[in-house]
Amino acid sequence: xxxxPAPGRSAHGWRGSLGGRGLRTAAGVLFLCxxxxxxxxxxxxDRAQLAAPLAVSKVYSxxxxxxxxxxxxxxxxxxxxxxxxxxxxxxxxxxxxxxLSEAAYRNYxxxxxxxxxxxxxxxxxxxxxxxxxxxxEIVVLRPVGALTLSDEALAFVLAREMGHVxxxxxxxxxxFSLITSVLTTILAPAINVAKLLASVTSGTSAVGASAALTxxxxxxxxxxxxxxxxxxxxxxxxxxxxxxxxLGYMPGKVLAGFSGAATPDSPIRWVRDLRATIxxxxxxxxxxxxxxxxxxxxxxxRLSGPAAD
Numbered sequence: 001x002x003x004x005p006a007p008g009r010s011a012h013g014w015r016g017s018l019g020g021r022g023l024r025t026a027a028g029v030l031f032l033c034x035x036x037x038x039x040x041x042x043x044x045x046d047r048a049q050l051a052a053p054l055a056v057s058k059v060y061s062x063x064x065x066x067x068x069x070x071x072x073x074x075x076x077x078x079x080x081x082x083x084x085x086x087x088x089x090x091x092x093x094x095x096x097x098x099x100l101s102e103a104a105y106r107n108y109x110x111x112x113x114x115x116x117x118x119x120x121x122x123x124x125x126x127x128x129x130x131x132x133x134x135x136x137e138i139v140v141l142r143p144v145g146a147l148t149l150s151d152e153a154l155a156f157v158l159a160r161e162m163g164h165v166x167x168x169x170x171x172x173x174x175x176f177s178l179i180t181s182v183l184t185t186i187l188a189p190a191i192n193v194a195k196l197l198a199s200v201t202s203g204t205s206a207v208g209a210s211a212a213l214t215x216x217x218x219x220x221x222x223x224x225x226x227x228x229x230x231x232x233x234x235x236x237x238x239x240x241x242x243x244x245x246x247l248g249y250m251p252g253k254v255l256a257g258f259s260g261a262a263t264p265d266s267p268i269r270w271v272r273d274l275r276a277t278i279x280x281x282x283x284x285x286x287x288x289x290x291x292x293x294x295x296x297x298x299x300x301x302r303l304s305g306p307a308a309d
Contacts, residue, residue, distance in 0.1 A: 051171035052178055054114055054134065060177070061133040061170040073126040075142045089145035090122045096155045097138065100162060103246035108166055115165060120158070129270035130161040134170035138162060152249040153257030159243040160277065163236030172232075237277050251285050 052060070078086055097120035105112055115136035128143035138161050149157065164170065244254055258278050266272060 050175045050179065051168055052175035054171060056178070057134040057171040057174040060174045062135055062137065065131055065133045065137060065139065068131060069123055069125070069139065072123075072141070075124040075126050086122075086124075086142070086145065092151070092154060093120050093122055093140055093158065096151065096158055099247055100155060100159050100243050103243045104162060104166060107242060107246060111166060114168075118162065118165075127268050127270075129268065130157060132161045132165050132170070134165065134168075134174070136165055138165075148260035150253075150257030150260075152244065152254045153261065155244050155247060155249060156240050156254045156257070157274070159240035160236050162243065163239035164232065166239050167232065167235045169232045169236070172228075233273055233277070237280065251281060251288070255281050255285050 051057070097118060101118045104118070115134075118136040118138055120138045120140070122140045122142060122145070125141040126143070127141060128147065129141045130144065131139045131141075138158060140158070140161075144157065241251060241254075255278070266275075
């Protein structure tokens with residue numbers, strides 16, 4: 001936004017047109033600039049991120065996580081056998097989480113400065129899922145234990161959620177929630193908010209951003225976050241594959257570990273996302289096998305070709 005008065009309007013006239021909103025606008029601009037100071041590239045790739053300060057994101061995302069757990073339906077109580085199975089699953093999560101944490105700090109040397117430690121918790125809730133916060137809290141909802149996942153597949157599920165922390169997706173989501181709130185309540189009349197947000201988020205059109213903003217600050221921020229969730233999921237999947245490879249788990253073994261998991265169409269978004277991830281993983285494994293088979297065929301052809309004179 002230019003610092004010069006609009007044509008035909010003096011600086012004094014512009015200031016007067018804002019009336020009592022001048023101080024609020026100035027405060028909004030200051031806040032906006034503070035949050036925009038967190039704009040950086042993703043640690044996983046060169047994608048630009050509008051990230052909130054880490055301290056703010058830790059508080060914001062942890063509060064959202066606790067709210068999600070508070071409003072989620074609890075799992076039914078367990079009998080003796082079921083309680084034993086739950087305890088066994090808790091132990092598997094703790095062991096896999098410890099190994100994945102070591103792999104994460106090896107792969108991402110700067111991670112410890114942001115997340116000194118990962119914490120893994122199994123919550124007794126009725127629906128399957130995982131969740132996390134910018135502080136490194138990784139929560140697995142109890143029904144995930146009923147998916148009959150191998151050690152490789154379970155490690156991948158945990159690593160996917162860690163991928164959101166490593167990829168700074170919580171900082172990104174917090175940044176957009178706060179920025180959208182400020183822009184829609186204070187700055188929207190003075191600047192083209194849709195174009196600003198579209199310029200920051202590659203793949204988000206000005207029309208989409210504008211539609212989000214007109215829905216209100218909270219709904220608008222949720223719509224914007226939803227628009228780039230697929231990119232975040234892909235990044236988390238890539239990070240997860242890198243982490244499980246550190247444990248010696250190749251993609252084919254990870255995929256085979258989901259063979260006993262019942263992941264049909266479901267109204268639960270986490271289950272649908274997991275299904276999409278498994279399908280994408282299957283495509284990658286099949287493509288790698290095809291390439292390997294083709295290369296092997298060419299090698300055999302070279303060996304069986306006519307001998308040189």
